[in-house]
Amino acid sequence: xxxxxxxxxxxxxxxxxxxxxxxxxxxxxxxxxxxxxxxxxxxxxxxxxxxxxxxxxxxxxxxxxxxxxxxxxxxxxxxxxxxxxxxxxxxxxxxxxxxxxxxxxxxxxxxxxxxxxxxxxxxxxxxxxxxxxxxxxxxxxxxxxxxxxxxxxxxxxxxxxxxxxxxxxxxxxxxxxxxxxxxxxxxxxxxxxxxxxxxxxxxxxxxxxxxxxxxxxxxxxxxxxxxxxxxxxxxxxxxxxxxxxxxxxxxxxxxxxxxxxxxxxxxxxxx
Amino acid sequence: xxxxxxxxxxxxxxxxxxxxxxxxxxxxxxxxxxxxxxxxxxxxxxxxxxxxxxxxxxxxxxxxxxxxxxxxxxxxxxxxxxxxxxxxxxxxxxxxxxxxxxxxxxxxxxxxxxxxxxxxxxxxxxxxxxxxxxxxxxxxxxxxxxxxxxxxxxxxxxxxxxxxxxxxxxxxxxxxxxxxxxxxxxxxxxxxxxxxxxxxxxxxxxxxxxxxxxxxxxxxxxxxxxxxxxxxxxxxxxxxxxxxxxxxxxxxxxxxxxxxxxxxxxxxxxxxxxxxxxxxxxxxxxxxxxxxxxxxxxxxxxxxxxxxxxxxxxx
Numbered sequence: 001x002x003x004x005x006x007x008x009x010x011x012x013x014x015x016x017x018x019x020x021x022x023x024x025x026x027x028x029x030x031x032x033x034x035x036x037x038x039x040x041x042x043x044x045x046x047x048x049x050x051x052x053x054x055x056x057x058x059x060x061x062x063x064x065x066x067x068x069x070x071x072x073x074x075x076x077x078x079x080x081x082x083x084x085x086x087x088x089x090x091x092x093x094x095x096x097x098x099x100x101x102x103x104x105x106x107x108x109x110x111x112x113x114x115x116x117x118x119x120x121x122x123x124x125x126x127x128x129x130x131x132x133x134x135x136x137x138x139x140x141x142x143x144x145x146x147x148x149x150x151x152x153x154x155x156x157x158x159x160x161x162x163x164x165x166x167x168x169x170x171x172x173x174x175x176x177x178x179x180x181x182x183x184x185x186x187x188x189x190x191x192x193x194x195x196x197x198x199x200x201x202x203x204x205x206x207x208x209x210x211x212x213x214x215x216x217x218x219x220x221x222x223x224x225x226x227x228x229x230x231x232x233x234x235x236x237x238x239x240x241x242x243x244x245x246x247x248x249x250x251x252x253x254x255x256x257x258x259x260x261x262x263x264x265x266x267x268x269x270x271x
Numbered sequence: 272x273x274x275x276x277x278x279x280x281x282x283x284x285x286x287x288x289x290x291x292x293x294x295x296x297x298x299x300x301x302x303x304x305x306x307x308x309x310x311x312x313x314x315x316x317x318x319x320x321x322x323x324x325x326x327x328x329x330x331x332x333x334x335x336x337x338x339x340x341x342x343x344x345x346x347x348x349x350x351x352x353x354x355x356x357x358x359x360x361x362x363x364x365x366x367x368x369x370x371x372x373x374x375x376x377x378x379x380x381x382x383x384x385x386x387x388x389x390x391x392x393x394x395x396x397x398x399x400x401x402x403x404x405x406x407x408x409x410x411x412x413x414x415x416x417x418x419x420x421x422x423x424x425x426x427x428x429x430x431x432x433x434x435x436x437x438x439x440x441x442x443x444x445x446x447x448x449x450x451x452x453x454x455x456x457x458x459x460x461x462x463x464x465x466x467x468x469x470x471x472x473x474x475x476x477x478x479x480x481x482x483x484x485x486x487x488x489x490x491x492x493x494x495x496x497x498x499x500x501x502x503x504x505x506x507x508x509x510x511x512x513x514x515x516x517x518x519x520x521x522x523x524x525x526x527x528x529x530x531x532x533x534x535x536x537x538x539x540x541x542x543x544x545x546x547x548x549x550x551x552x553x554x555x556x557x558x559x560x561x562x563x564x565x566x567x568x569x570x571x572x573x574x575x576x577x578x579x580x581x582x583x584x585x586x
Contacts, residue, residue, distance in 0.1 A: 108286055111565045113523030116541075120294070120557050123545040124301040196412075203414050204527055208542070223417055227531070230420060231428045241417035248412035 005257025011250025019065035028056035030063050030217055039233040049235045052225060057236070061243050064217040067129060068247070071211070072198030074133045076191050079140020084187065086141070087148025088179060092171040094153060103149070106142035114139040118201065122210035129212040136201045140194050143269055147190055150267065151183045185262040189255055193268060196251035203244050219244050275576055283569050290561045295336050298554045304328070305352050308548045326352060339554070348555040353547045358555050361540060368438055369529070369536035372452050372459065373521040379460035380467055381514060387464075388471025388510075393498060395476060403468065410465025415524065419458035419531040426454060436533040455532045459524060463517050470513045474506040481505070508578060515571035519564035 027047065034054035042049045048057040090099040118135035125131045152175070155161055164174050205211040206220030214221070219240050226237035259266050306322040307314065323329045327338065342349055348358035391403035427435040433454050439447045478484060479502060487497040526538030533539075537556055544552035 104282075104285075107282075108289055111286055111561065111568060112290070113520060113560055113564050115526060116523045116557055116560050119526065119541065119545075120297060120553065123553065124297055200412075200414055204416060207414075207416050208527055208530055223414075223420065227420060230424050234424055237417070237420050237424065241414070241421070244414055244417065245409070245412050248414075249408060252408060252412060 002257050002260050004253045005261055008250050008253030008255070008257050011246055012254050015065050015247050015250070016069065018062045019069050022059070022062035022066055026056075026059035026062050028059045030055055030059050031215060039229060039236065041233065041235055048239050049233070051222070051236050052229050057222075057239055060217045060222060061219070061240060064219045064222060064240075065243075065247075067206075067212045067216060067218045068199050068202050068244075071129055071133050071136065071202040072195050075136035075140055075198045075201075076194050078133070078137030079144045079194060080187060080191060083141040083144025083146075084148050084180075084183075087145040087150075088152055088175040090145065090149045091152030091156060091179070092175050094156070099149075102145060106145055109139065109142045112139075114201070115204065118205055119208070119210060122205060127210040127213060129216070129218075132202055132205045132211045135205070136198050140198075143194060144187070144190065147186060147267065147269055148183055151186050152179045155179050155182055186266045186268070189259045189262065189266055190268050192251055192255035192258060196248045196255065199244065199248050199251065272576070272580075276573065279569060279572060283565065286565050287562065290565065291340055291558060292336070294554055294557050294561070295339065298550050299332060301548075301550060305548055305550055309352055339551075343555070343558065349551045351544075351549055351552050353544075353549045353552075358552050361552065362537070362556060362559060365535060365537045365540045367441060368452075368534050369522060369525050369538070371448070372455055372525050372529075372534070372536060373518060375449070375452050375456035376459035376463065376521050376525075377514065377518050379456055380464040380517065383460065383464040384467035384471050387468045388475065389498075389503070391468070391472045392475035392479065393495070395479075400472075403472070407465040407468050410468075411462055413461065415458050415462050416527050416531050418461055419455065419528055422454045422458055423531070436531070438534050451532075451534075455525075455528050455534060458531070459521055459528050463521065467510070467513060467517065471506070471510050474509045475502055478502045478506045508575070512571050512575060515567050515574075519560075519567040522563055523560050 032055070034050070037046075037050055037054040038052055040046060040050040040054075046056045046058065048061065051057055051060065086102050090102040093099055114136075117138070118132070121135040121138075122128075122131045156179070161174060161178055164178055169177070202211055202218070203220040203223070206218040207224045209221070209224065211220055212218040222240040223237060226240065230237045255268075259268065304319075304323075306319050306326060306328055310319055310322060320329075327335060330338075339349065346359060348362065350356065351358050351361060354361070387403050387406075391400045394400045423435050426432045433450060438451045441448045475498070479498070484497055484502060487501045488494065492500065522537075525536060526541060528534075529536040529538035530542065537560070541553060541556045543549070544556070
């Protein structure tokens, strides 16, 4: 086990455990406001201090982790769920009509500045966690389609696939039974990377008010709220920011570690 | 080369058409009628109808799409629903902030990434390399808007070297404008510099394993001479591609950074337009940004093909 894998795995598990724990227990309520106790620096009562409403920042971060992880995870799910079948289908009939159409659509989505489109989608359909998921998920589709197709194309030239073809299996069945298991490693590694990008994207969207809406806590909005308070109480901006950095860093290290452990030659995309 | 250009031009045109249709449709299905929104809930139905006619909202969707696209082709982006001023003028005004900001950030990111990437590649596996790669790991994990807030906290609030936000306007002097854009540009450049450093490093490492590099060493060049004379030039092609792509994304990425620093750029314009349901402005700004990205991609591809003939067959 490499250092990356251990460190990344540990960091990521801390956040996942914190998010799960927040369903049953948080140090303090995230709804109870206590104005007399506002903007307090970290202390024994509030380990990470309090925000401008006197809410406990640690509790807010734990519940916020739930939002971040849920949005990024579902967005990766959308990307894999649609992108992988498209990539497999494109590779199964290389150069065919379907392949052309799928790859052109991919190029097109890549051409859109993802942030602008995310803003357009959430602006038009109203800001919500669901619309943030859709906006981020759409951009995961071409990433998964492209890497799946690339990996599948080289597999289609291998002997064991030819053997399967000779034995009379259909292209669809070969894609599902033989190609998919062989690209699984790549998908796991790429999934981790997209997960970390999703966390960053969610934070950005909720920072500009287009992610999860109050009263659901989210890391991005904690930073937006902190912006005007930053001179009075730097910790309200410092702590949520460092939390995002730690989570994204953890996922990136985990991704690198997984790649090295599974197969260092995997061709992942870093956008 | 000519055949390649024609093919790429056709696919460029298709991309632009599809993009414009997608943007138009998404904005079209937005709930809420701009005319009723502008006049408020107490407006008389006939006033709303009159305004709808004036804004051209009563025409068929197809006609409106054609007049929108036709207008943009002739430089007429329509009239803002809220301000009743030409959208093209509003965009041009805001471009004077967003474009210099993107260029400034791109320059910074290149100035950081080139030396850092070369430094790391030349010391592969050594402590210097580890430090640079570690820094890039951190760089890609930091949200740029949070980094921007930290810059404000340190350099504007604590040290008072810069103002915390706002833009004085270029007519008040070039350096004043540049000063106002410095912190935003640094915030915007950081993650891009991290990505670019990685590309620079790995591209150089690829080149260092090439046969011609061994030949360069064999004819008596030192490792450093070989790197500077032969390695760098060959490693630059993928790096330049990324720089081209980054410019387009910096323009779009500026949207959030402009919010942090209250800069009157395209980002502020788009958010204002969204809250006021000024859909024609939203539509046009988004189309413009998408157009910029598609054009830059196209030009990068052409430049690439001009340099490397092998790429012309791959469309």
